[in-house]
Amino acid sequence: MPKIEPIAELAGYRREDFSVCLGCKICGSVCTINDLSRDANPQELLLNLFLHQDISSESNLLRFCTNCYNCANACPWKIRIPEVIRALREEMNLATTFEKAFKSSVRRWGRVYEPFVFLKAFPFLVREGYLKYMIRWTEYINFHLPHRVKKETLPEAKVRRSRLPRKEGGKVR
Amino acid sequence: MKYAYYPGCSLTGSARKLDKAVRHIFQKAGHELVDIPDWNCCGAFEYGDRKELMDFSVANLRKAKTLFGGPGEAAQKREDSRAEVLAPCPACYRNLKEANTEDRFKLYHPLELLNDAFLSSIPAQRDLKGQIFTPYYGCVLMRPEESAIGDKEAMERIITRLGGEIEGRKIRDRCCGGNQFFINRWATEKLSRIILEKSRGAIVVFCPLCHMALTSFSRNRKILYLTDLLLYAMGERRSL
Numbered sequence: 001m002p003k004i005e006p007i008a009e010l011a012g013y014r015r016e017d018f019s020v021c022l023g024c025k026i027c028g029s030v031c032t033i034n035d036l037s038r039d040a041n042p043q044e045l046l047l048n049l050f051l052h053q054d055i056s057s058e059s060n061l062l063r064f065c066t067n068c069y070n071c072a073n074a075c076p077w078k079i080r081i082p083e084v085i086r087a088l089r090e091e092m093n094l095a096t097t098f099e100k101a102f103k104s105s106v107r108r109w110g111r112v113y114e115p116f117v118f119l120k121a122f123p124f125l126v127r128e129g130y131l132k133y134m135i136r137w138t139e140y141i142n143f144h145l146p147h148r149v150k151k152e153t154l155p156e157a158k159v160r161r162s163r164l165p166r167k168e169g170g171k172v173r
Numbered sequence: 174m175k176y177a178y179y180p181g182c183s184l185t186g187s188a189r190k191l192d193k194a195v196r197h198i199f200q201k202a203g204h205e206l207v208d209i210p211d212w213n214c215c216g217a218f219e220y221g222d223r224k225e226l227m228d229f230s231v232a233n234l235r236k237a238k239t240l241f242g243g244p245g246e247a248a249q250k251r252e253d254s255r256a257e258v259l260a261p262c263p264a265c266y267r268n269l270k271e272a273n274t275e276d277r278f279k280l281y282h283p284l285e286l287l288n289d290a291f292l293s294s295i296p297a298q299r300d301l302k303g304q305i306f307t308p309y310y311g312c313v314l315m316r317p318e319e320s321a322i323g324d325k326e327a328m329e330r331i332i333t334r335l336g337g338e339i340e341g342r343k344i345r346d347r348c349c350g351g352n353q354f355f356i357n358r359w360a361t362e363k364l365s366r367i368i369l370e371k372s373r374g375a376i377v378v379f380c381p382l383c384h385m386a387l388t389s390f391s392r393n394r395k396i397l398y399l400t401d402l403l404l405y406a407m408g409e410r411r412s413l
Contacts (some may be wrong), residue, residue, distance in 0.1 A: 012223040032348040034362050035367060039344045064360050068348035080290035083223055090221025095229035099356035102219050110213040112182035121355070128358060135387045139272070140385065147185075149213045153236065155228030 002091060004049050010087035010160040011080065018050045020077045026080055027071035033064050042071050042081045049084070057092050061085060110149025174257070174282070177237040178206035179269065181262035182214050188262070188381035194400030195261045195283055201407065206259065209237045215268040218352055230272030234258070237278065257281060263313035263380045267320045271275045282314070283397070284327040284379060292334060298408030301337035305374030306402075308332060308345055311383040315346040328377055328399055335406050341372040351382035354389075365390040375413065377402065 004015050025043045033040035037060045048055055055062070062085060071081045089095070095103075102118035105112050117126070125131060176199075184192035199206050212233050220226040220407045239396040257279045260266040308328035315321050323371055324330075329339050350364030365386050368376070375395035378384050387396045397413060404410040 012226075030351070032364065036363055049255045064353060064357060066312070066348050066352045066360070066364070068312040068352075070312075070348070073316045073318060080317070086218070086221040087223070089222070099219050102217075106184045106214045106216070112214050112217075114182070114186035125355075130355075130358065136389050137187075138339050139190070139386075139388075140229075142186070142189050144185060149211055153211060153232060154213055155225065155232050170337075 002049065002052075002055055002088065004052065007049065007084065007087045007091050010090060011083040013079075013084070015050070018079070021046050021050075021079065022076060023047070024076065026074045026076075030070040030074045031061075032066050032068045032070060033060055034058070036064055042085075046081070046084070047077070049088075055088065055092075057094055061087060062092075063095065097121050109146050109150075110154050111147060113146040116144075116146065120161050174203075175205045175207060176257045176259040177209050177240045178264055179209050179212055179215075179233060179260040181260065181265035181379040182372050183262055187385065189212060189335070191261060191379075191381060191398050191400055194398065194404055197409070198295060198400060198403055198407075199259075199283075201296070202291055207240055209233060209258075209288075210239060212236055212261045215262075215265040217264045217268075225293075226268065227272045234272060234278055236316060258285065259286070261379070263311065264382070266322075267313050268277070270320045272314065282322045285323050287327060287331055287403075289322075289334070290329065295403070295407055297335075297406050299406050301332065301335045301402065303338075303342050304350065304413075307331050307340045307341035307372035307374055307376045308339065308399075309349075309368065309372070309376050309378050309383065310345050311351070311378065311380045312348050313380060328379070331399065332377065332402065335402060337402070338374075340374055344368050344371045349383045349386045351380070351386035354382070354386050362390050369394060 008015050013140055021043065023043060025041070027042040028040055031040035031042060036104065039060055042061060045055065045061055065085045067082045069082055072078060075081070098121050101117045102112060104120060105116050105160070108116070180192050196206055213229060215233065215407065216226045216229040237256060237258050241377050256277070258269065259281045260269055261283050263282070266280065270280050310328065315325060332339060347368055348364055349368055350361035354361045360407065368387065369391050376387060376395050377397050379399050384396055385396065401410065401413065405413050
């Protein structure tokens with residue numbers, strides 16, 4: 001079961017900060033995921049987290065959160081739920097191929113070098129059928145060499161604590 | 174006026190067009206944009222650790238400081254007026270604004286600076302009479318409140334000033350799902366299609382990610398950066 005303390009800390013909160021949640025579920029009613037599926041309920045996620053309940057990595061909220069901040073904006077306490085979800089994703093090790101490619105580029109050059117990200121995620125892009133958009137992307141293509149940012153000016157890469165292992169069946173205990 | 178300019182990763186790559194346009198427009202209006210030396214990625218929305226994410230932007234602001242600092246008198250002068258930083262990419266703008274905790278910098282998005290005085294200082298050759306536009310801000314410029322742009326009617330104001338008509342006000346701050354584009358494509362498709370259906374005319378955006386998401390799923394609708402409209406009005410672009 002995901003521990004709340006490290007997740008809250010990642011998102012810049014303490015556990016007790018979530019106890020102010022009034023349960024009004026306004027976050028659920030404004031959530032963008034309502035347009036995609038039926039079970040958008042950030043309030044339940046906060047509650048489960050607070051009570052150390054199971055959180056499924058298959059939950060639609062974790063998978064589809066678009067960081068639109070509708071919930072945070074509507075929340076009476078302005079709890080930044082998207083950041084809690086991002087912290088959860090990080091803690092549960094749910095990074096996708098594209099996110100990994102993004103971070104790897106930032107580690108290497110200090111910036112996102114798009115050709116590198118594209119090549120690194122290429123098998124994923126082929127498998128998932130992204131190539132059909134290539135015709136529409138011609139206006140985005142331009143060539144430039146990567147710039148390497150001086151390492152000492154970059155924030156130090158954090159050495160992560162041992163992450164929760166991803167288990168079969170999508171549940172993290 | 175001198176601004177420290179933070180282009181961000183997208184604007185050096187896929188959104189090069191936006192970068193060129195912003196530089197051009199600001200130069201025409203008599204402002205000086207100086208790139209922040211050796212700037213690094215702002216981390217966008219890819220980092221779960223808030224501290225780690227903010228550190229990227231703190232590093233950028235530190236680098237921006239070197240443009241304004243300077244020894245002796247100049248530094249003393251700068252103490253009174255805060256250093257100005259311009260960031261056109263909504264995600265970068267947001268991250269920089271969140272990292273600016275001690276309020277030592279004044280952060281601007283180009284939309285906040287394109288006021289009437291600014292627009293009168295650039296030459297206008299054409300107008301947009303008889304054309305319909307749907308301004309689309311997307312999420313990051315509008316929410317959350319503390320990092321949103323100051324002027325939430327900026328695009329409407331600029332388009333009306335140029336003579337264009339505004340439609341589709343309901344979708345201006347909906348989410349296009351761009352953030353999920355390279356994770357769950359169908360989710361982005363569904364959200365973007367709602368925007369494409371409920372808008373009329375050309376969709377005017379300012380976010381590189383919205384531009385990419387909407388362009389990918391539109392059949393033959395025009396998706397334009399606001400800067401494209403300005404360049405057209407200035408006579409730098411032949412057509413929209």
